Amino acid sequence: QSGYITLDYGYKNTGATTSAITFLDGEEGILHYRGYPIEQLAEQSSFLEVAYLLIYGDLPTKDQLAHFEHEIKIHTLVNEDVRKIFDGFPVNAHPMGVISSLVCALTAFYPESTNPDRNQEMIELTIIRLLAKMPTLAAWAYKNSQGHPVNYPKNSLDYCSNFLYMMFALPVEEYEVDPVIVDAMNKLLILHADHEQNCSTSTVRIVGSSQASLYSAVSAGINALWGPLHGGANQAVIEMLEAIKNDGGDATKYLNKAKDKNDPFRLMGFGHRVYKNFDPRARIIKKSADQVLGKLGIKDPVLDIAKQLEEAALSDPYFVERKLYPNVDFYSGIIYRALGIPTEMFTVMFALGRLPGWIAQWKEMISNKEPIGRPRQVYVGSTKRDYVPLDKR
């Protein structure tokens, strides 16, 4: 082939596309969704309004939002054939594995979504179905892990309240939704909603670029997000903080482990490929952690350990030189825990939040008619050699 191949492991300096959805400035710690600062959206918007903004490009009018919310409500139910798939999962199946399988199964249930010349109507229906059914599938994955009966969605509830109800309601008692928990969940989902070309979004784009269905592309994105270096970090952070607490709570000891190249231990929730001064989402979540725990009257010792770790790292040359700061995953698990979300569901919460971003990026790629993703390589293997018959080897 003529021309040069630029080798760029991890695509650290490669722009894979143009996009009008999310703007990041890593040096200044800026994050905008369609031009709106994340700080304003986190304080003033709702998750479904942000989902609309990301997917359709503008903040909705009152009627547009009402219609969008109504469309989602009428598609929240997941049919019994999908629920029967749950019966096949063992109780200890990780919820991320369960929802990635079920989201992919939606391709089998809605085969028209794989039609290459998807018309606009089919695209819109596929988007609404996915936004509506993912919370139900996520809550059912949790119920499956508890060996509890599933709860069907209640359309009298808003998006976050419905999810919390499906997650926590039990047949034996009434479930009251706590507005403090709903508000905190709303904010967390907004903060996770999109983040330009991160690992899982790039996965959704590349799978979607082969004209696979949106369900298949998002199922692949869920699996990419699951990795501990990406969205799986929020679960890894809590496990790390718990380990530090159980080992006497000595933050410095673990900071030194993280600096030791011979020690595989990493300070989970620290560092970012793009943000080199601070992650604006981490700032908002840290503030919110204090507020939520205060309102719920919860004292969580790992929050103090997290703050000690952050303080020590911010004055440690190893971290300062490498521009390592807390990222979105560092404090989010502490809030999820305060909301009663179990650790194994933390990354599922990340996936619920990121879903509108994945959808918006897939939709942008489809409407821009971008080519199938197919990077090149620099070959470093054997030069040409002839086959040696088995009896001669």
Ligand code: SDX
């Ligand atoms: C998310 O891309 C996105 O936008 C992702 C995300 C999103 O919203 O989609 O923001 C969500 O995934 C946040 C990141 C969650 N992951 C973690 O918290 C896991 C711990 N962090 C690291 O593994 C790492 O910082 C990454 C994966 C986040 C970034 O990896 P990079 O950019 O490839 O950086 P690197 O691994 O090349 O590290 C550079 C240096 C290395 O040291 P040297 O070889 O230069 O001596 O920093 C060191 C690394 O060893 N380093 C760390 C560290 N992170 C990087 N050392 C100790 N602890 C860490 N956490």
